[in-house]
Amino acid sequence: MDLFEYQGKQFFATYGMPISPGEVAFTVDEAVGAAERIGTPVMVKAQVHTGGRGKAGGVKFAATVDDVREHAGNILGLDIRGHIVKRVWIEKASDIAEEYYASFTLDRSAKKHLGMLSAEGGVEIEAVAEQNPDAIAKIWVDPVDGLTEEAARAWVEAANLNPDATEGAIDILVKLYRAYVEGDADLCEINPLIFTPDKRVHVLDAKVTLDGNSEFRHNDYAQFDETQPRDERESAAHEKGLQYVGLEGSVGVIANGAGLAMSTVDVVNQVGGAAANFLDIGGGANADVMAGALEVINNDPDVKAIFINIFGGITRGEEVANGIVEAMDRVQIEAPIVIRLDGTNADEGRAILQPHLSNALQMEDTMLDAARRAVELAS
Amino acid sequence: MSIFVDENTKVVYQGLTGSQGRYYGMLNREYGTQVVAGTNPKKAGSDVDGIPIYASVADAVAETGATASCIFIPAPGVRGAIMEAAEGGVEFIVAITEGVPAHDEAWFFNKLRRDFPNVQLLGPNCPGIISPGKCNIGITAGHIAKSGGPVGIVSRSGTLTYQALYELKQKDIGVTTCVGIGGDPVPGTSFIDCLRAFEADPETKAVMMIGEIGGSAEEEAAEFIKHHMSKPVSSYIAGVTAPPGKKMGHAGAIVSGGKGTAQAKMDALGDAGVKVGLNPTEAGDLMAEIVASL
Numbered sequence: 269m270d271l272f273e274y275q276g277k278q279f280f281a282t283y284g285m286p287i288s289p290g291e292v293a294f295t296v297d298e299a300v301g302a303a304e305r306i307g308t309p310v311m312v313k314a315q316v317h318t319g320g321r322g323k324a325g326g327v328k329f330a331a332t333v334d335d336v337r338e339h340a341g342n343i344l345g346l347d348i349r350g351h352i353v354k355r356v357w358i359e360k361a362s363d364i365a366e367e368y369y370a371s372f373t374l375d376r377s378a379k380k381h382l383g384m385l386s387a388e389g390g391v392e393i394e395a396v397a398e399q400n401p402d403a404i405a406k407i408w409v410d411p412v413d414g415l416t417e418e419a420a421r422a423w424v425e426a427a428n429l430n431p432d433a434t435e436g437a438i439d440i441l442v443k444l445y446r447a448y449v450e451g452d453a454d455l456c457e458i459n460p461l462i463f464t465p466d467k468r469v470h471v472l473d474a475k476v477t478l479d480g481n482s483e484f485r486h487n488d489y490a491q492f493d494e495t496q497p498r499d500e501r502e503s504a505a506h507e508k509g510l511q512y513v514g515l516e517g518s519v520g521v522i523a524n525g526a527g528l529a530m531s532t533v534d535v536v537n538q539v540g541g542a543a544a545n546f547l548d549i550g551g552g553a554n555a556d557v558m559a560g561a562l563e564v565i566n567n568d569p570d571v572k573a574i575f576i577n578i579f580g581g582i583t584r585g586e587e588v589a590n591g592i593v594e595a596m597d598r599v600q601i602e603a604p605i606v607i608r609l610d611g612t613n614a615d616e617g618r619a620i621l622q623p624h625l626s627n628a629l630q631m632e633d634t635m636l637d638a639a640r641r642a643v644e645l646a647s
Numbered sequence: 648m649s650i651f652v653d654e655n656t657k658v659v660y661q662g663l664t665g666s667q668g669r670y671y672g673m674l675n676r677e678y679g680t681q682v683v684a685g686t687n688p689k690k691a692g693s694d695v696d697g698i699p700i701y702a703s704v705a706d707a708v709a710e711t712g713a714t715a716s717c718i719f720i721p722a723p724g725v726r727g728a729i730m731e732a733a734e735g736g737v738e739f740i741v742a743i744t745e746g747v748p749a750h751d752e753a754w755f756f757n758k759l760r761r762d763f764p765n766v767q768l769l770g771p772n773c774p775g776i777i778s779p780g781k782c783n784i785g786i787t788a789g790h791i792a793k794s795g796g797p798v799g800i801v802s803r804s805g806t807l808t809y810q811a812l813y814e815l816k817q818k819d820i821g822v823t824t825c826v827g828i829g830g831d832p833v834p835g836t837s838f839i840d841c842l843r844a845f846e847a848d849p850e851t852k853a854v855m856m857i858g859e860i861g862g863s864a865e866e867e868a869a870e871f872i873k874h875h876m877s878k879p880v881s882s883y884i885a886g887v888t889a890p891p892g893k894k895m896g897h898a899g900a901i902v903s904g905g906k907g908t909a910q911a912k913m914d915a916l917g918d919a920g921v922k923v924g925l926n927p928t929e930a931g932d933l934m935a936e937i938v939a940s941l
Contacts, residue, residue, distance in 0.1 A: 374749055376832050376862045379756050411754040412761060452748050482748040484723050515890065526830070527804025527859055530885040534909075535926050537888040546889075581774075581788040581809045582674070611813055612788050636928060 269478045269492045272315040274357040276474030280458075283447040285440055287471045290359030299340035302358040303333050309361040312339040316351040317497050322391060324348040329361060351497060362472060366430055367460035369393045370441060372448040375408065381448070383407040383415070383441070385427040389460040415445040429463070436469030437461070452482030501545065501568050508560040510547060517542025518646040520565035520574040520603065522558075524549050524583070532577045535635055541643030544571045554587065555594035562599045573646035574605045575638060585609055585617025593624055604645045607631045608638035649778035649824040650799065650844035650851070651739055651767060652715065656782050659684040659704055659713040659737065661720055661728045663695050668719030671743070671786050672698070675717075678789040680782050683711040686731075704735030715739040717775070717784050722746040725771055729755050733763040741784045742770035742835070752833035759835070768835025774805045774827035777812075787812070787827070795821030797852035797941060798934060801841035803830045803864070804885060807857045807927060811883075814931030815855070820938050823851045830859060838868035846876050853879045853937045855930065856921070860886030861907045869915035879937045880921045883930035884909045 271279065277287045291302035292315065303310045314326030321327050326348050328339040336358065346353045369389030375382035386404045388396045396403050405427035409415050420438045429437055440461065448456040457475040464470055483489045498506060505512030511526065519536050521543045523529035533543040545565065549557050558576075565571055578588050588609060596605075604627060609617045621631055630645075632638035658675070662668035663685025673696060676682040684707035685695055691702035701707040704716055716732040718725060718741065725747045732740045752771065759766050769776060775785015780794030791809055793816040800815075800822055802808040808827045815822060826841050828834045838856060845851045854876075858865040865884060872880055887909040913923045922937065924930030 374753060374832055376864070377867065379753060379833050381753065410757050411750065412757045449750060452750050454749065479749050481722065481746045482750070485748075513890075523806075525804065525806025527802075527807035527857070527885050528810065530804075530859060530889060531807060531810075531883075531927060533889070534885065534887045538925055543888070579806050579810055579813070581791065581806070582671075582786060611791060611809060634928065636926065 269480050269489065269496060270317045271474070271476040271478065271492055272317070272355070272495065273313060273474050274315060275492060276476035277471065279451060279476055280444070280447055280471055280474055283443045285443050285447070285471050286468070288360045288362055290357055292355055292357055293340065294355050296337055296340045296344065299356055299358050300333055300337050303330065303336040306358060306360050308332055308336070310336060311359045311361050312336060312343060313357045313359065314343045314346060314348060314353040315355045315357050316348050316353055318349045318351050321348055326353060362462060362470060363465050364460075364462045364472075365465045366433070366463040368429060368433075368437070368463065369404070369459045370444060370461045371455065371457035371459070372445055372453075373455045378408055381409040381411060381445075383409060383423065383445070385423060385437075385441070387427055387429050393459055409445065411449070414449070415442060417442055432467050433463045433469050440469055440471065452479045452486065453477060454479050501564060504567060505547065505564045508564065510549060510561060510564060512564060513546040515543050515545050517544045518570055518572040519642050520544045520568065520571040521577070522547050522549060522561045522565065522574065523577040524579065528577060528579055532575065532635070532639070535639040536575060536643060539636065539640045539643050541639070541646060544568055555591040555598070558591045559595035559598045562595055562601060566599060566601055571603050573603050573642045574601070575642040576605060576607045577635060577638065578607075578609050580609070580611035580613060580617065583612070585611065585613035585615070586620055589617035589620035593620065596624070596629065601628070605629050606638050606642040606645065608633070608635050649781055650841065650848050651769070651824065651826065652776055652778055652782045652784060654679075654781040655681075656715050656739070656784075657681045657683045657711060657713045658715045658717055658784055659686060659707040659711070661686050661704065661716055661718045661732065663687070663698065663719070664690050664700060665719055669695055671719065672717075674789075675783050675785070678783040679780070680784060683707070683713050704732045704737060708736040713737055715741065715784065718742040718744060718771075720744060722748070726751040726755055729768065730758070733759055733766045738766055740766060740768045740835070741773070741775050742768065743773065743775060743785050744770070745772040747771040747831065749832045752831060756833050756835060767840070769826065770829045770831075770835055772831045773829030773834070774808055776824065776826050778824045779822050785827070787825070791816060792825060793819065793821045796823040796850045797821065797938060799823050799841070799845040799848065799851040799854045800825040800857070801838055801845070801854065802827050802857035803859050804857055807883070807885060810927045811855055811857055811931065814927060815934065818931065818935045820935060823848060832862070838864050839871045842868060842871055842876060846878055851878065852941050853881070853934065855934050856880055856882045857927070857930070858882065858884045858912055860884070860889050860909050860912070863907060865912040866915045869912075869919040869921065872916070872921060873919035881924065881930050881933040881937060882916050882921045883924045883927050884912045884916075887925070
């Protein structure tokens with residue numbers, strides 16, 4: 269789950285990290301009201317789940333309340349990389365002497381937490397990482413030990429920040445690690461972490477991704493789930509508890525298991541077609557789940573053919589076949605369906621499907637043949 | 648021979664009294680796995696279809712000589728269950744449960760490595776391990792696998808693991824052991840752990856490896872194969888057409904910034920001499936060619 273900047277900052281603030289006073293606003297009037305309460309000058313910042321906001325005109329300095337009115341008017345409704353801005357964050361403007369970068373994430377290869385800190389923060393951090401990797405000081409933290417202040421000090425010294433920023437940086441990094449671990453975050457990033465002319469270290473941006481698997485111990489995370497960007501198709505699937513990702517093609521894909529679903533999308537592509545989606549219905553394939561999946565796919569006007577790819581493991585072929593037959597009775601399907609059913613009791617399952625076969629419901633023996641057939645029907 | 652488990656492996660099921668644990672525990676026993684015990688502190692002294700329930704893994708080990716555990720505990724309890732198994736004295740832990748927080752996984756991976764270096768954890772979020780004809784721990788349907796050899800399978804994806812077993816069975820090719828390592832961010836057992844064990848196993852003559860997009864585990868495996876493996880390997884990587892930055896399902900499959908793409912993984916494996924198929928069927932065909940030439 270990705271947090272908006274302001275949610276990330278509020279999350280950081282609960283761990284005692286210094287953030288600027290600010291308010292979220294959904295309308296121009298709310299933005300103006302917020303600026304009046306906070307006191308100008310302020311920053312008007314688009315809240316979207318994507319980077320590149322500044323370059324897209326989504327982050328503006330406002331010296332006066334009139335400026336706030338103008339910028340908020342321009343930014344609300346702006347399309348930033350396909351994300352429409354629906355809310356802005358109004359924040360007290362900061363004086364900046366230096367811009368740093370700080371983050372924690374999991375290093376899957378080292379199987380430890382990786383902290384990165386650089387004196388060269390700001391918008392070009394990715395270029396810094398590529399062209400001058402030595403400018404980023406790294407620390408690998410064993411989750412069993414955690415981050416000690418001593419280790420944080422050595423790390424900060426290795427990053428060559430302004431010496432006057434050392435104590436403030438250590439304080440923030442220790443808190444950032446706590447937020448990252450206790451908050452079950454996949455990523456906690458501050459870019460820029462600023463050093464002010466009056467020698468304070470301060471959080472100026474926040475990028476936080478939380479681990480959805482940890483919701484059982486964070487009751488408040490449901491609020492973030494509601495603000496995740498999803499297209500209509502994805503929202504419908506999410507409500508049904510289906511793993512769905514919308515794609516651009518014309519072949520609707522339903523498969524059991526994430527790997528097989530990914531593989532199905534690949535195979536459709538290999539035979540010259542393009543998948544309209546990735547949809548994993550999980551291990552079982554009963555009528556309810558299948559009907560839900562077909563409903564989601566059915567609502568996508570781009571879908572011209574549907575490829576159902578099921579491999580029966582513990583779930584037997586006849587259960588899968590019965591589920592498909594029942595689901596087809598319940599949902600009025602627009603596009604023709606091609607089924608490939610394999611694995612446990614596949615013959616029994618195919619026998620059940622046999623009397624139902626028609627132009628609207630076809631069956632192929634192998635994944636490749638079924639993909640070819642579906643692509644043919646879609647074109 | 649098989650890796651990690653064999654016909655002598657005695658398994659205690661943590662969560663045997665729950666619906667999932669009971670269902671798969673019984674299937675595993677039917678397959679021939681030595682299912683010797685279950686645990687549940689509230690139901691110690693009772694039994695599940697004749698299998699005794701103990702208060703803890705330590706009790707089960709003391710009473711039955713269990714050497715492995717299989718975990719069907721819901722995600723919030725997995726961290727505790729894994730530590731209980733390690734402290735209880737088993738050497739091999741299979742955690743089937745999905746939805747375990749990544750921070751828990753990172754924690755118990757390092758904790759085990761430090762305090763219980765002889766314990767091998769498989770999973771979480773994996774289908775388990777099967778040595779056809781000998782032992783099946785987890786949720787793999789036993790009859791889709793042909794016993795014997797000469798192929799070992801290691802896979803990051805559940806259904807594609809079954810697909811691989813099935814492709815080989817259709818071609819009448821046997822499997823020494825099939826290990827589903829799971830697609831989570833910090834798997835207890837890695838591709839390399841399995842490749843090393845297969846390389847050392849005299850009955851395994853070739854290895855089939857199923858990967859997917861995200862992370863760098865396949866690239867690391869390729870590096871290992873290049874320098875440390877004499878046995879031929881065939882491979883398939885799922886997610887060639889996955890759009891960057893999108894998470895496909897609950898597996899740890901996420902591509903970001905050109906790293907961890909299927910193409911990068913296939914290139915690395917190809918460089919290491921691995922025969923890479925473009926789909927599971929092709930990978931099975933390639934393995935059949937390898938087996939025919941052994």
